[in-house]
Amino acid sequence: MFLQKLINGFLFIYFLLLAIQTPSLNAQIILPIEFFPKFLIDLVSKYIQENNDYLISEKPHFRVGLAWVELILYWPLAIANVYGLLNKRxxxxxxxxxxxxxxxxxxxxxxxxxxxSGKGSPKLVSNFYGPFMIATVICILNGLTTTTSSSSTRTPMPRKKRV
Structure with missing residues (x-):
């Protein structure tokens, strides 16, 4: 029970950050730069310079497609999961x-x-994309575990005797 609450707390924070990050940072891969405030553009530029993330700077076609998946599928799921975790759905x-x-x-x-490709730095893989992979595995394992409810442990009602 404690472990599940700990995992739910981690997932709540993760999905809350994802709900903020996806439209503000990842969407810069696919949407015109004019849609974003200067500080978000500067934040992504700084990230690209520090981590040498050529997938964001060069925008290869497969990465643009994956960014659309992030915006259309992952963002609504992140919002739904924040709501669901908050309200214990x-x-x-x-x-x-x-x-x-x-x-x-x-x-x-x-x-x-x-x-x-050999272009990705070990720092980029281990410090940025690696933790996201760990979080997705936690999401999978959380989704595969079963929940125990008090309704399954209730004793059955006694049968009425027929006369």
């Missing part, structure tokens, strides 16, 4: 599983490109 495990499986597939494509 029963469907949260399912939406965590959906997010985790899809996002880990997305990250495998990104990590394969970074590692396979």
């Amino acid at each position: 029963s469907w949260v495990k399912k939406t965590c599983l959906i997010y985790g499986v899809s996002a880990s597939t997305n990250l495998v494509a990104i990590l394969s490109e970074l590692i396979g």
